[in-house]
Amino acid sequence: MKAQIELANQDNSSYRKLKDRIFFWFIVVMSVVTISPIVMIIGKLVVKGFRQFNFNFFTQTTPDTFEAMMAVSQGEIIPGGILNGITGSLLVVVLASVMAIPLGVIIGIYLYENQAKRYAGLIRSIADVLQGVPSIVLGLISYLWIVKHVTTGFSALAGSVSLCIMMLPLIIRSTEETMKMIPTSIKEAGLALGVPYYKIILRVLIPTGFSGLMTGILLAISRIIGETAPLMLTTLGSPVVNMNIAKPTSAVPLLIWEFYNDPNMVDLIWSSSLFLMGFVLTLNIISKRIAAKRRTI
Amino acid sequence: MTTVAMAEKQVKMEERIVDIKNPVLSIQDLSIAYNKDKYAVKHVNADIKKNAITAIMGPSGCGKSTLLRAINRMHELYPDIVTEGKINLHDDDILKMSTIKLRRKIGMVFQRPNPFPTMSIYDNVIAGYKLNGIKLKRAERDEIVERSLRNVALWDEVKDSLMKKGTFLSGGQQQRLCIARALAFQPEVILLDEPTSALDPVATAKVEDLLVELKKDYTIVLVTHNMSQAARISDYSMFMYLGELVEYDKTKVMFTNPRDSRTEGYLTGKFG
Incomplete structure (x- = not known):
């Protein structure tokens, strides 16, 4: 008994404080290690790329090798810009989004509505598998389907099909997860007003989950906009601004x-x-900002 | 079973059922099962009186919510549900009506306030019309919104912020907004599923006063967990136990002189 009281009275707060300190600094150091790559990447890009970052960069197409060589040899900045790349990226991404967003949202809602059904489970696993397919393989497939048979040549359409397939699983899963977060009581409120079910989906569930859907869509777009491998096999590239979906695009x-x-x-x-x-x-x-606003639910 | 026993059972059943003339709703031998052979509601017979508050009481899992939801067929949201028997609204069998029409005649308010989070207070009240695509002139809409909000004594509190989101209101205000939303269609019957269980005592008192006020124009069926609430505001009470309607009587009679020992046990706090 006496020993227990002594034990309880023992002052080991300094030991605990030390332990707290050590862990605190351990976490600080680990956090710095984790974020340092991103800081270093952005820093390097700014330092190296800033010199070329001017008005022409956004309004002119790529220079040819000779022009660039002349400029470099005289120590000047390279003339021209990447307008053909920017417009091409936009064209391909917009096309891919137009195909992937409606399809992905519809499939996502289907999965949410039929949680337990076997067919839905199959679709869900296929979407998961699709997410793991290497992007170069999607490029090859799109080459076979579109480049060979539809546009008979490298084209923006072929590129957007491969990117669309990349976007689909991301949008499907984020739509399903968003829908799951909406309380059923909201759905019941609509049903109790005698609203037909399809209108509840269109006019209650989708607006309520809008920020969640947008977050998923934006993240999918930011995922595909940097994709290179599938585009090499499909859109090929182009030195001029191209807005024809059946032509090669940069x-x-x-x-x-x-x-x-x-x-x-x-x-x-x-x-x-x-x-x-x-x-x-x-x-x-x-997308983070939009996600933070979803507290409306 | 001998004929004598059958007759005795018949008498017992009739004894339990209060005599209500010209009922709004008439529930006849209603049984509901979520899974085969697992009945949540068993052979319920009850008539609901017009312009009165009828409370359904009972311990958790006794089938009171299921019974309430069956009245506007919200229970059909569960797949594989089996419904036997009949519910009549006046002379129409509700199980044969379209749910869309039915739910406009029989409104519902839920346990937790559930205003549509993307809509303003104004749009929440008018949501039934808006979502169903019923076109109204602006003046008509304004009138419906004002009338419904006045009905639930919310008008004075929100008339200057009608365009704010419904979710900005306090819990009690949100629940009254949900009642206003149900009233906008001017239904005949309003079903309330434990409408005050998520509210504080002050908000609860407001909702209770409101229900007493509303029974002049509407028929109210209320599920409650709270015996004293049933005693305070209801005219008729049902006591359900394990899916059976054990006793149905005028609230005063039931609380002072229950006929069934199970009702007495519940009312005196022996179980539930």
Whole structure:
């Protein structure tokens, strides 16, 4: 008894404080280690790419090798920009989104409505498998389907089909998860007013989960906008601004690859990467903002 | 079973059922099963009086919510549900009506306030019309919103913030908003499924006063977990136990002189 009281009275707070300190600093160091790559990447891109980041960069198409070589040899910045890449990326991503968003949202809602059904389970596993398919394989498939048989040539459409397949599983799962978060009481409120079920989906569930759906869609877009491998096999690339979906088209990640292969264009690699990185980062921040607003539920 | 026993059972059944003339709702031998042979509601017979509050009491899992939901067929949301028997609204069999029409005649308010989170207070009240695509002139809409909100004594509190989201209101206000939403169609019957169980005592008192006020124009059926609430505001009470309607009588009679020992046990707090 006496021993127990003594034990209880023993002052080991200094030991506990020390333990607390050690863990605190351990966590601080680990956090810094974790975020340092992103800081270093952005820092490098800004330092290396800033020089090329001017008005022409966004309004002119890529220069040819000779122009670039002349500029580099005289120590000037490389003329021209990546307008053909920006417009091409937009064209391909918009096309892919137009195909993937309605399809993905519809399938996601189907999965939510039929949680326990075997067919829904199958679709869900297929979506999971699809998410793991290497993007270059999707490029090959799109090459076989579209480039060979539909547009009979490299085209923006072929690129967007492969990107659409990449977006689908992301949108399907995020839609299903968003729908699951909406309380059933909201659905019941609509049903108790005698509203037909399809109208509840369209006018109650989708608006209520809108921020969740948007978050999923934006993250899917930021995921595909940097894809290079499937585009090499499908859109090929183009030195001019192309808005025809049946013609070869450039894209920002494709341009980065082309600049990498051309010793005279090295400086453009960094500015293009900076642009791409900034774009993806912005999309991510916007989707985070929207997600934070979903507290309405 | 001998004929004598049958006759005795018949007498017992009739004894339990209060005599209500011209009922709004008439529930006849209603049984509901979620799974085969697992009945949540067993052979319930009851008539519901017009312009009165009828409370359904009973311990958890006794089938009171299922019975209430069956009245506007919200119980059909569960797959594989089996419904036997009949429920008549006046002379129409509700099990044969379209749910869309039925639910406009029989409104419902739920346990937790559930205003549509994307809609303003105004749009929440008018949601029944809006979501069903019923076109109204602006003046008509304004009138319906004001009348419904006045009915639930919410008008003075929200008339300056009608365009704010419904979810900004306090819990009690939200629940009154949900009642207003149900009233907008001017239904004949309002079903309430433990409408005050998520509210504080002050908000509860407001909702209770409101229900007493509303019974002048509407027929109210209320499920409650709370015996004293049933005693305070209801005119008729049902006591359900394990899916059976054990006793159905005027509230005063049931609370002072219960006929069944199970009712007495529940009312005196021996179980439930």
